Amino acid sequence: MSTAIHSSYIIPGALYGAAKSIPANPGDFSLRALITPNQLAVLISENKSKKIFQLQPFQFAEHLSKSAWVASINSIIQNEWFFKQEWSIKKIAVFLPDFTLIPRQFYSMETRETFISWNIATDQEDACITDSVDGTDINLIYSSPKQLLWPPHTEIRHSLTVLLRYLLQWHNISRPNNIYTYIQQSSFQLIYFKDRSLHFCNSFNFHSPDDFTYYLLFACKQLNLNPESLTVTFMGEIMRESSLFRLLSRYVHNVEFAQMPTEWQFDKDYTLPGHFFYNLFCI
Incomplete structure (x- = not known):
């Protein structure tokens, strides 16, 4: 594993579930992951019961360069067992600081790079991506490094898209x-x-x-x-x-x-407050 990544003991009590155990039927389970500038957290859950099988955070080293941050994420995705299984649902929410929100009526594929360039310095090594924020008439446009190696058949969203959708709904x-x-x-x-x-x-x-x-x-x-x-x-x-x-x-x-979303089920006491990985539970 990259020296820029620390295992879950960096966050005391955050690891939940049997480390590196694999469900007998991955097709009955889902993977959700939250990526921020400081960590990547993985949540494995059973589809029918919403029971948490495992929650595993990885903490990144402080003050990583953009390229080192991308390399750390790619290392986890390529090497950890979570991302090698055929889960029925795979969703990743990533917080990328270069984003802007615009009314959908003014949005077009041709102008989105112009909109985001008004707020941030664009990087030719980044891709310009758009999320539709459910329940609103707003699109979220953000810049994402092209070097990120996302797992196949995975839904990728900006973490704010996910959080806004959940708050609006619940x-x-x-x-x-x-x-x-x-x-x-x-x-x-x-x-x-x-x-x-x-x-x-x-x-x-x-x-x-x-x-x-x-x-x-x-x-x-x-x-x-x-x-x-x-x-x-x-x-x-x-x-x-x-x-x-x-x-x-x-x-x-x-x-x-904020209280932890109530639909999640745990086999034993969860040691961290429910708000701590809130965005992960919203995915």
């Missing part, structure tokens, strides 16, 4: 003054619905709790949201004991964690 998005925040190791995504429609969705890089709090409060100001009456729903890599949570709680009184 959450009470009509609740006023509610912001959804998905935390990754060095970035977070901020989502706000208004009048049951997507009103704001953006990603911010941060290096400290102060950075995070500044960006969130600045976004609230732009959206005319009062922090005193605001509810922030956290998902992703954050714990109640963290300095980030404690700092934000000084400014926003109503802070909560």
Whole structure:
């Protein structure tokens, strides 16, 4: 395995299930994987019962170059047993920071590269890909490295496409003054619905709790949201004991964690909070 990848013990308690065991009938199971700049997490589940067979995260080394990140992903996909089985369903959601959202009425295949170039510096080594965000009139356009070696017969989506679809379908998005925040190791995504429609969705890089709090409060100001009456729903890599949570709680009184989607079944106690791999459970 690449030296840029660490096995699951980097995330204490995250490994769930029998390591490297293979179901007798892979056709009765599904593979879902979430890829971020910092990790790749794999979820194997039984189709009929939605029982979790295995959850296996791999942590990438910090400060990887783009080429090293791609090489790390390709190494896992080519070498780990998860990606060599004939699962009935194979889905991967990947967070790529170079993306933009546009109304579908203005979208065309001919203009999508122009739209994304307005927001990011394009790379000739990247492919321009479009997801349709279900339940909205919005397309998400993103830039993905062409060197990524995706497994055959696998559905690939941007992780925000998956998360937005799930929130629209299963959450009470009509609740006023509610912001959804998905935390990754060095970035977070901020989502706000208004009048049951997507009103704001953006990603911010941060290096400290102060950075995070500044960006969130600045976004609230732009959206005319009062922090005193605001509810922030956290998902992703954050714990109640963290300095980030404690700092934000000084400014926003109503802070909560998203509950794990209820359709998943576990044979034994799952040691991590349900919000920790939330985007993976949404795939």
